[in-house]
Structures are given as structure tokens and as C-alpha cells.
Amino acid sequence: RIATRARACLGSTDSPSGARAPKEASMAQFEKRSLVWVPHAEDVMAPATVMEDFSAGQTGKVLTEDGEERILTPKESQQCLEADTEVLDSNVDNLIHLRDLNEHAILHNLRIRYKEDKIYTSVSSILISVNPFKLLPLYTPEVIDDYREGIRGKPPHVFGIAWAAHTQMLSDNINQSVIVSGESGAGKSEAAKLMLQFIAEVSNKAAKVSGKAAVTSNLEQQLLQANPIMESFGNAKTLRNNNSSRFGKLISINFDGTGSIRGGSIIEYLLEKSRIVFQTQGERNYHIFYQLLAGGEANLSLKSHLGLDLPETFHYLDQSGVTVIDGVNDEKEFEDISNAMDVLNFGEEEKTEIFSIVAATLHLGNVGFDVVVNTTSEDGSKVSNEDVSARAAQLLQVDNQRLCTVLTSRNIGNRTKILVAYGIAEAANARDAIAKSIYARLFSRIIKRINVTLATAGPTEDHMINVLDIFGFESFETNSFEQLCINYCNEKLQFHFNEHIFRLEQEVYAAEGVHVPDTDFKDNQPTLDLLESKTGIFRSIDDEISVPQGSDDTFLSKLKAQYTNKHPNFAVPKPRQCKDAISCFGVVHYAGTVFYNVTDFLEKNRDSLHPDIMGMLRQSGSDFIKAMYPDESGEPGEKTGRVRRRQGKKAVKTLGGQFRASLESLMKTLNSTFPHFVRCMKPNDQKIGNKFMSQMMLDQLRYAGLLEVCRIRKLGFPVRRGFEEFFKRYRPLYPAAKNFDDILFHLTHDEDNKLKPGQWAKGHSKMFMKNEQAAELDQAREEAFIAVARKCQRIIRGFIWRTKYRIWRNTLTLLAQAKQDRKLEALEHWLLMSEELPHKGAHLPLVKQSRAL
Ligand SMILES: Nc1ncnc2c1ncn2[C@@H]1O[C@H](COP(=O)(O)OP(=O)(O)OP(=O)(O)O)[C@@H](O)[C@H]1O
Ligand SMILES: [Mg+2]
Incomplete structure (x- = not known):
């Protein structure tokens, strides 16, 4: 009835399932005291109680949840839908349990839960996380301990997902992936960090049990400390997020058979390069630039060595009007990054090389150009401040004259040099291209370096959990090649989902x-x-x-x-x-x-530096820079993208090709693992707590495919187990059962009737169950385990006490003998042994008398 009315009231709008409503059914009736969805300016649709009967399309009178009487216009009442009172219950924490499963119910549930700081809600096994934009006591050591024990009966939580991945990895012997998605500022990276933190804790406990705490603890630290380094070089303040990841990442963690961390690796995707040379108003460049400059203010030798100064003096930091972030201390962050690099075994020299390249990028940005008037051809250009270019050249360990030449001209000759001069706009482009290239390659190099450290524990790939934290779907006023790549990635992930x-x-x-x-x-x-x-x-x-x-x-x-x-x-x-x-x-x-x-599609896709520039960088005096620009022979470090060869033409690696190749590989990884999905949502665009913007949330629910999931999940049987697996899993319920059929017989014929009609189905090789049914069986299995564990405990305790009793009886017999024989040495010995008796034997006359003796 609700479904019919829902469709009737939706009129010409599509229902959540995409079915169109029949026109003649548009005369839905709403009875006094029933609950209805009414159009609402902020909440899109809100529940309200009908005060007097009305029909859709007539004026109606309702009482809102805020206790206000409201008169609905005929147009508004036309959109009304009957609602189920359970939507008012904020304790429903798995949306597929809602009987009234439509988008308004889902949205309302998230809204009322959010108001009570319940930011996590499940849709079957998918976790929805709504960014609270405020600190909540959800991640304390006590909460970690609690979820480490298991998730049964506990509210949805990002730790619950991490626990499930870790537990299933060990119990099912299948590698796991957690796919965290959502738009910028939705909380993906925070969720990923929290999961890593939780996994490190679980690993730590497993390592203590297996006696490998020292090695594992170091690795856990390195894995956790990799994050601040990546954030420093790959995150930036944007309008949508003060700490926005401008790259995607897949973190893989390897475990041994006990569940403790044995190593890890990181893959990065598509660092945003345009930011290195330009930021829109109110945004910043990558954090490391500001951190390094702030660090220089506290370390004058670093400052003079790298030629650091205030951010406003650098063109690449001075275009957006913002150089600081509220509540962030760049100097302190620099210290933290430097320490994190130590934890990851970056040497002092290596750190200096890295900071030199960061500084070189900034100096390069300050290189200016003057017009060189040419009477016979187009005007050329020359560097207007060679002292600045000299600083950049020195830090990059290249020759300044050569740098000035590649900035202002290109060689088109083969054997003999034929230079074509750039105009000043082209020269500025060449400058920016170099800056973008060296910074992006530096970023890749740092990640590779982190991977070397994380891999030191050896190639124990017994078990693995991947955590994917990658850019969400993007649609701006103007969209370019980057958005095409990002949205392509999201299509791939949606396909996988x-x-x-x-x-x-x-x-x-x-x-x-x-x-x-x-x-x-x-x-x-x-x-x-x-x-x-x-x-x-x-x-x-x-x-x-x-x-x-x-x-x-x-x-x-x-x-x-x-x-x-x-x-x-x-x-x-x-x-x-x-x-x-x-x-x-x-x-x-x-x-x-x-x-x-x-x-600029073609240029962005080509993504290559002019050979003159590549040649200069490959001949840098710095081995670090040389390693960033391996030659075309495919030395280690070169990215593998699509290589296009055409009738003997030179191979071309395009950005799109490389990205496609890396996505293929990502999909291969994901397809070979068991996936868990965390859908992060951003409740408002002002980045503030306690504000839930419903239309924005509804759009995200749709983008995330969650409305569809709700509908489809509820119809099917989400849990399935092979007969043999089912038999092994539930055998503890009937230890005498010999095979799957025996178990099934008991489950369906025994009095307690554990398999409920309509809640399960038997396929050709698998048992299918609804979530609730599987949860009930698992609960019964756990209880059976507990009973067995108790029996084991009883037997072991009995054995221990019997053994002790025999020892005590022996002690007393020999003490009595020593007392009788009046042998001092034997008496002393057995009195000493009697200390092991209950109450040290003080209550026994024999012991008392022997002591007196
Ligand atoms: N669980 C949380 N508790 C408190 N605040 C949070 C939580 N999750 C996210 N935030 C806040 O939201 C901000 C943005 O989160 P985060 O950086 O994880 O977003 P993101 O989805 O990774 O965005 P981007 O795609 O831009 O990288 C955080 O800096 C933090 O202030
Ligand atoms: Mg992020």
C-alpha cells in the first residue's frame, strides 16, 4: 500500500526504482494521525503528522516534527507520501532494516542520526560515514579496544570495517580491500587513517601474542608515519577542504599468518600538477612549501642554504591571497615531517636533496623574462633575473646558462643546434612545465622511497589488506582533462561496485x-x-x-x-x-x-618535457634528480603507460595512457580481493559541525549508488556460503552431523527452527541467507563455541588442580616422614615446599608442628 501511494504521489517524477507512477492513482488519501512525508524547504521531505484527513492535490493540515502546524498547498500535498513511524527512530543503524525504504526515509534516518552525533550508518555491509566536522569521542583507546574484541551488537563504525577486513583476511584466507570514496572533504583520508591506526593496534596485539612485538611495532610506526609525509607533499588547502589530498592512493598492508604487520606499499595516482604553479583565490599550494619556509625561519642555516624567505616573496605561493591555514602551525608541521622522515629511514643527505628540490621549484617560479626584440622573426625572450635562475640551477645542480637557454628557446636541429626562441609567454610555460615536472617526480620518488622502507620486512605476502583513498566524482563549472581522468576512475570504481x-x-x-x-x-x-x-x-x-x-x-x-x-x-x-x-x-x-x-587536452595528455630540458635534468650533478629522470631504456623508476608505436615512429607515453594502465592494475588488485565499501559524505559545504544540508546529501547518496543498493539488497540474499563451508561453519551447532544435508535437516526440522521461511534459499552449491538469518546462525554458533570453550576450560582446570593436588600430597607425606625421622635438612626442605600449599599450609597441624619443631 505504501509503495502504491508512494508512486501515486510522486506523480510524474521517477520513483527510486525508476518506475513511473500511474496517473490515475494520484488521488492518495492521508488519514488523520498518520505520518506523511511533506515537502520541506531545507530537508527536501520531512515527516509530519496528518491533523485532518486530506487527499493529494487538496489543501492539507499537518503537524511538523518541530511541533508547528503547517497548511500544505494543493501543489505540496500532491507530493506527499505516506511514511512509516519507524523512520522517526534514530536507533535504526542499518538502512536495509527500514521497512519504508525510500530515499526520504534514508535521508531522514541519516539526518536524525547525524544530529545525535551518530555519524556511522550501515547499508547492509557498506558503511556510510557522514563527516562530523568536529571532534567526537569515537576513536579513544577504549573504543579501539572494544572493536578489537569484535563487532557483534556494536554500532556501525569505521573500526568495525577494519576489524571485519582483518578478521576475514585471516579466517577466510582471502586478501581484502577497503574502498573509501566520497567527494572532496567528505572524510575519506581521515577514515583511511583511522582504519590504519586500528589495524596497527590489532597487529600490535597479535605480535605480542606471537612474540614479534619489537619488529612489528617499528613497522607499524613506519606505516603510520608515511601518512604525514604523503600529506605534506600531496595535500593542500582548497576551498572545499583545508587538507585536501590532491592525489589518489592505494595503501597495501601485508600480514603474517597471525595477523601482525609484515610490510606495506603505497601506490599513488595522478597528483594534481597545475596547483604547483597556480592556485585559485583562497587555496594554497602543497603544504610542504609553506612548512619548509616556516622551518627555515627557525633554522637559519637551512634558510640561507636554500635561499628561503616569506611565502609572499614567491610567485608560486603568492597568487591566491592565502598562505596560512587557521589552526595549523607550519613550523611545527615541518618538524613533524622531518621526524617522520627519520622514522622512515630517510638519510640527512636525502632530506637535504628533497628540500633543495622543493626550494628550487619556488625559485624557478620567480624567474622572470624580458622581451628580446627581433626584427627578422618573432620576438624572443631572455631571463630577466639570472641571479634567481642561478639559485634554482644551483639547487638542481645544473648549469645556469643551460637552464636559461632551455627556458627561453628550444633546439629543433638534429646534429647541428638550431635554436628557436620562445616569446615571454612560451618561456613562462617552459618554466612552469619544469616546475610541475620536477615536483611531481619528486613526489613519486618519495613514495618509492617510503615503499623501500616498508618492504624491508621481506616479501611476506601471505595476507593483505588494501585501503583505497581516491578522489571522488568531480563536476565543476569548467572541467578539464584532470576531471576526465578522475571521473573515468570513478566510473571504473562504480563498475567494480x-x-x-x-x-x-x-x-x-x-x-x-x-x-x-x-x-x-x-x-x-x-x-x-x-x-x-x-x-x-x-x-x-x-x-x-x-x-x-x-x-x-x-x-x-x-x-x-x-x-x-x-x-x-x-x-x-x-x-x-x-x-x-x-x-x-x-x-x-x-x-x-x-x-x-x-x-589544453592534448598538451596535458602529452605530459612531456622538451628533450632539451630532459637532457639537462638527466645530467644534473644530483643523483637524486638523475634517478627522477631515468632515460628511455626503462630504468627502474620509469612509469609504465601505454606505449604507442606506429610504423617505426617513436614511442609515446601519454598521461591518459599511464593512468589507464594504472587503473587496470588497480582493478586487477581489487578484483582479486574481497571488497568492503566505505562511502563518505559531506553534510555541508561550509566545513562546519552540526549542519546537515539535505539536498547535498541526497545527491551524494545517489552518486554513491546507495539508493539502488538499499532497494536491491533488501530483495536478495546478501550472505552465501558453499555447502562444505556452511557445514564446517555451523557444525559446532550439531557436532554429530556428518555432512551438509545433516546440518540442513537439523536447522529446518529441529524445534527451535533456526532457519526461518523466506530468510534463506538453497542453491546448487551454496546456501543463501538474508543478513538477519546469517546473523542469527552466527550468534548460535558463537554460543556453541563458548559452551565448548567452557568445557575445555573445565577439563584443563581439573587437570591442573589434580596435578597440584598430587604434588601437595607428596609434600605432606614427605614432610610427615622428615618430622618423624627428625631430619633437619629434609624438614627444612619440605617446609619450604609447603609454602606452595594453599594458605602456605598454615592451617594444617602437620605444618604448624613441623615449624615448631
Ligand atoms: N571522523 C571525523 N571526525 C572529525 N572530523 C573529521 C572526520 N572526518 C573528517 N573530518 C574533518 O573533515 C576534514 C576533511 O576530511 P578528509 O581530509 O578526510 O576529506 P577527504 O574526503 O579526504 O577530502 P579530499 O578528497 O579533499 O582529500 C578533515 O580535515 C577533518 O577536519
Ligand atoms: Mg583526502
């Missing part, structure tokens, strides 16, 4: 002959084809690079010719749909349509 949650589910049901209602889901394979197929967008950009005279415009017109009206996920924007529509194409993503502006 779909695969896991929906598609595999359907296939397994079909293969096992289990009937569940049809659960169609939004398959994003067509979008992926558009992006990554042989004729897809990424390949088209690659191809355009090798076409003589190929440009952003030629790429766009070819793309339009190929896909307009031919692919359902390709869109050509109308002028009012986006800025500079003429330069844009659109992709219909699972989360919505995004229009991409092709300006």
Missing part, C-alpha cells in the same frame, strides 16, 4: 537456480566503452597527438563526428548548458552529465 553488489549477485542467483525478484541496476559499461575502448575518448586524444597539425579543436571535431547521436553517453552541450560550449563535449556519467572543455 556494481559488479560486486549487483551483477555478480544476479549471475550467482541464476547459476544457482535461486529465484529472487528481477533487480535491474544501472550498468555503466557503455560509459566505460566510450572512455576506454579502442575508438574511445582517451585513445582519440592519444591519436590526435601523433597527427601533424593535430590540436584540441581537431580532436573535438573528430570526436563529435564520431559520437554525436551515435552513443547514448556522449553529449554535445547547448550554449546555455555550459561555459564555452563550443569547446566542450559531454559525457553522461553514472552520477550525471559532465561537460569537458578541451582546451
Whole structure:
């Protein structure tokens, strides 16, 4: 009835399942005292109690949850939906338990829980985490201890996910992945850090038990300290997050069979390079720049060695009007980073090399250019402040004249040098390209260096947990190549999510002959084809690079010719749909349509420095820089991307190609592990506590595919176990059972009827269960275990006491003998032994008399 009314009231809007409402059913009735969803300016839809009967489309009178009477206009009442009173209960912490499962109920549940600081809510096994933007007592050592003991009966928590991953890794012998997603500022990195912290604690306990505490503790520290280093070099203040990760990362942790950490590794994805040379108003460059400068103020020799000064004196830090972050002390952070580098075994020299490159980037940014007037050809340029370029050259250990030459000209000759002069704009571009390249490669080098330390424990890949913290879906006013890459990544992850949650589910049901209602889901394979197929967008950009005279415009017109009206996920924007529509194409993503502006697409995808510059850097006096620029022979350190060879032409590695390759590898990793999903949500865009912006949250629920999950999960059987596995798992309930059929017989025929009708299904090789059913069986199994454990304890205790008793009886017999024989030495010995007796034997006359003697 609720479903019918829901559809009726939605009128022409799509229902959550995508079904359209029948028009004639739009006369829903709402009875006095019943609960209804009413349109609400802030909450989108809010529950209210009907004060007098009304029909949809008529004026209605309701009492809101705040106790206010409200008159609904006919238009408003048309949108009303009947609600279930359970939506008022903030204790429902798993959304699939809501009977009234629609988007308003889900949103309201999250809203009322958020108001009570219950920021974690489950959707089956997926965890939703709503950023509280304030410190909550949710991560104290007591809470860690509590979740370390297990999660049964405990509220959803990010520690619960970490516990489940760690426990399943050991018990099921399958590697695990935790995929943390959400938009910028939603709390992904904090969640990832908390999980690492929890895993380190669990590992620590396991190591103590197995006597390897010393080695493991060092590794745990190194793993935890890797984070501040990565954040310093890869995070920045943005408008949306004061500590925004401008790269994606996959942290893999290796464990031994006892569950203690044996090593780890980190893979980074797509550091945002444009930030190194330019930041929009109110944003900052990467933290390390400000930290290093602040560190220099406290360490004058560092300051003079690197030529440090105030942030405002550097062009790359002085364009956005912001150099400090409220509540952040860059000087202290610098100290912490430096210490973290020590923990990760960075040597002093290595640290100096790294800071020199950071400083060199800043000096390079201050290099200016003057016009050199040329009467016969276009004007050229020259460096206007060679003292500044000299400082950069010195720190990069390259020749200043050579640096000035590659900044202002390029060689087009093969054997003989033919220099083509740059105008000042081109020179500034060359300067920025060098800065972006050296910083990005420095970042990669640091991660590689961290990996070397984390790998020292040896290649024990027995067990592994991966934690993926990667950029969420992005859609701005103007979107460029970076957004295309990020959204492509999100499509891949969405596909993996779909695969896991929906598609595999359907296939397994079909293969096992289990009937569940049809659960169609939004398959994003067509979008992926558009992006990554042989004729897809990424390949088209690659191809355009090798076409003589190929440009952003030629790429766009070819793309339009190929896909307009031919692919359902390709869109050509109308002028009012986006800025500079003429330069844009659109992709219909699972989360919505995004229009991409092709300006600089080719250049960004080419992502290469001019050979003159590469040559200069490869001949740097610094081994560190040389290692950042290995030659094309593919020395260690070179990224592997798609290498395109065409009729003997030189190999080209494009950014898109490299990114595609790294995503393929990521997907391979994820597909070979058991996934856990943490969906982070940002409740407001002001980064403040206690503010829940409903429309914003609703959009995120949809982006995260959670509305679909709720619907589909509830229809199916989320838990499944092979017959043999089922038999082994639940045998403790019936120790005499010989096989799966025996167990099933007991479970379905015994009086307590542990398998409930409709809660399970038997396939050809697997048992399927609803979550509640599986939880009930597991609970019974745990109780059976406890009973066995108690029996073991009884037997062991009995054995211990019997053994002790025999020793005591022997002591007393021999004491009595010594007393009788009046042998002093024997008497003393057995009196000493009698100290082991209960109450030291003081209550026994024999002992008393012997002592007196
Ligand atoms: N569990 C939490 N408790 C308290 N504050 C939190 C929590 N999670 C996140 N925050 C706050 O939100 C901020 C942003 O979180 P975080 O950096 O994890 O976002 P993100 O999703 O990684 O964003 P980005 O994609 O920009 O890196 C944190 O700096 C912190 O102030
Ligand atoms: Mg982050």
C-alpha cells in the first residue's frame, strides 16, 4: 500500500526504482494521525503528522516534527507520501532494516542520526560515514579496544570495517580491500587513517601474542608515519577542504599468518600538477612549501642554504591571497615531517636533496623574462633575473646558462643546434612545465622511497589488506582533462561496485537456480566503452597527438563526428548548458552529465618535457634528480603507460595512457580481493559541525549508488556460503552431523527452527541467507563455541588442580616422614615446599608442628 501511494504521489517524477507512477492513482488519501512525508524547504521531505484527513492535490493540515502546524498547498500535498513511524527512530543503524525504504526515509534516518552525533550508518555491509566536522569521542583507546574484541551488537563504525577486513583476511584466507570514496572533504583520508591506526593496534596485539612485538611495532610506526609525509607533499588547502589530498592512493598492508604487520606499499595516482604553479583565490599550494619556509625561519642555516624567505616573496605561493591555514602551525608541521622522515629511514643527505628540490621549484617560479626584440622573426625572450635562475640551477645542480637557454628557446636541429626562441609567454610555460615536472617526480620518488622502507620486512605476502583513498566524482563549472581522468576512475570504481553488489549477485542467483525478484541496476559499461575502448575518448586524444597539425579543436571535431547521436553517453552541450560550449563535449556519467572543455587536452595528455630540458635534468650533478629522470631504456623508476608505436615512429607515453594502465592494475588488485565499501559524505559545504544540508546529501547518496543498493539488497540474499563451508561453519551447532544435508535437516526440522521461511534459499552449491538469518546462525554458533570453550576450560582446570593436588600430597607425606625421622635438612626442605600449599599450609597441624619443631 505504501509503495502504491508512494508512486501515486510522486506523480510524474521517477520513483527510486525508476518506475513511473500511474496517473490515475494520484488521488492518495492521508488519514488523520498518520505520518506523511511533506515537502520541506531545507530537508527536501520531512515527516509530519496528518491533523485532518486530506487527499493529494487538496489543501492539507499537518503537524511538523518541530511541533508547528503547517497548511500544505494543493501543489505540496500532491507530493506527499505516506511514511512509516519507524523512520522517526534514530536507533535504526542499518538502512536495509527500514521497512519504508525510500530515499526520504534514508535521508531522514541519516539526518536524525547525524544530529545525535551518530555519524556511522550501515547499508547492509557498506558503511556510510557522514563527516562530523568536529571532534567526537569515537576513536579513544577504549573504543579501539572494544572493536578489537569484535563487532557483534556494536554500532556501525569505521573500526568495525577494519576489524571485519582483518578478521576475514585471516579466517577466510582471502586478501581484502577497503574502498573509501566520497567527494572532496567528505572524510575519506581521515577514515583511511583511522582504519590504519586500528589495524596497527590489532597487529600490535597479535605480535605480542606471537612474540614479534619489537619488529612489528617499528613497522607499524613506519606505516603510520608515511601518512604525514604523503600529506605534506600531496595535500593542500582548497576551498572545499583545508587538507585536501590532491592525489589518489592505494595503501597495501601485508600480514603474517597471525595477523601482525609484515610490510606495506603505497601506490599513488595522478597528483594534481597545475596547483604547483597556480592556485585559485583562497587555496594554497602543497603544504610542504609553506612548512619548509616556516622551518627555515627557525633554522637559519637551512634558510640561507636554500635561499628561503616569506611565502609572499614567491610567485608560486603568492597568487591566491592565502598562505596560512587557521589552526595549523607550519613550523611545527615541518618538524613533524622531518621526524617522520627519520622514522622512515630517510638519510640527512636525502632530506637535504628533497628540500633543495622543493626550494628550487619556488625559485624557478620567480624567474622572470624580458622581451628580446627581433626584427627578422618573432620576438624572443631572455631571463630577466639570472641571479634567481642561478639559485634554482644551483639547487638542481645544473648549469645556469643551460637552464636559461632551455627556458627561453628550444633546439629543433638534429646534429647541428638550431635554436628557436620562445616569446615571454612560451618561456613562462617552459618554466612552469619544469616546475610541475620536477615536483611531481619528486613526489613519486618519495613514495618509492617510503615503499623501500616498508618492504624491508621481506616479501611476506601471505595476507593483505588494501585501503583505497581516491578522489571522488568531480563536476565543476569548467572541467578539464584532470576531471576526465578522475571521473573515468570513478566510473571504473562504480563498475567494480556494481559488479560486486549487483551483477555478480544476479549471475550467482541464476547459476544457482535461486529465484529472487528481477533487480535491474544501472550498468555503466557503455560509459566505460566510450572512455576506454579502442575508438574511445582517451585513445582519440592519444591519436590526435601523433597527427601533424593535430590540436584540441581537431580532436573535438573528430570526436563529435564520431559520437554525436551515435552513443547514448556522449553529449554535445547547448550554449546555455555550459561555459564555452563550443569547446566542450559531454559525457553522461553514472552520477550525471559532465561537460569537458578541451582546451589544453592534448598538451596535458602529452605530459612531456622538451628533450632539451630532459637532457639537462638527466645530467644534473644530483643523483637524486638523475634517478627522477631515468632515460628511455626503462630504468627502474620509469612509469609504465601505454606505449604507442606506429610504423617505426617513436614511442609515446601519454598521461591518459599511464593512468589507464594504472587503473587496470588497480582493478586487477581489487578484483582479486574481497571488497568492503566505505562511502563518505559531506553534510555541508561550509566545513562546519552540526549542519546537515539535505539536498547535498541526497545527491551524494545517489552518486554513491546507495539508493539502488538499499532497494536491491533488501530483495536478495546478501550472505552465501558453499555447502562444505556452511557445514564446517555451523557444525559446532550439531557436532554429530556428518555432512551438509545433516546440518540442513537439523536447522529446518529441529524445534527451535533456526532457519526461518523466506530468510534463506538453497542453491546448487551454496546456501543463501538474508543478513538477519546469517546473523542469527552466527550468534548460535558463537554460543556453541563458548559452551565448548567452557568445557575445555573445565577439563584443563581439573587437570591442573589434580596435578597440584598430587604434588601437595607428596609434600605432606614427605614432610610427615622428615618430622618423624627428625631430619633437619629434609624438614627444612619440605617446609619450604609447603609454602606452595594453599594458605602456605598454615592451617594444617602437620605444618604448624613441623615449624615448631
Ligand atoms: N571522523 C571525523 N571526525 C572529525 N572530523 C573529521 C572526520 N572526518 C573528517 N573530518 C574533518 O573533515 C576534514 C576533511 O576530511 P578528509 O581530509 O578526510 O576529506 P577527504 O574526503 O579526504 O577530502 P579530499 O578528497 O579533499 O582529500 C578533515 O580535515 C577533518 O577536519
Ligand atoms: Mg583526502
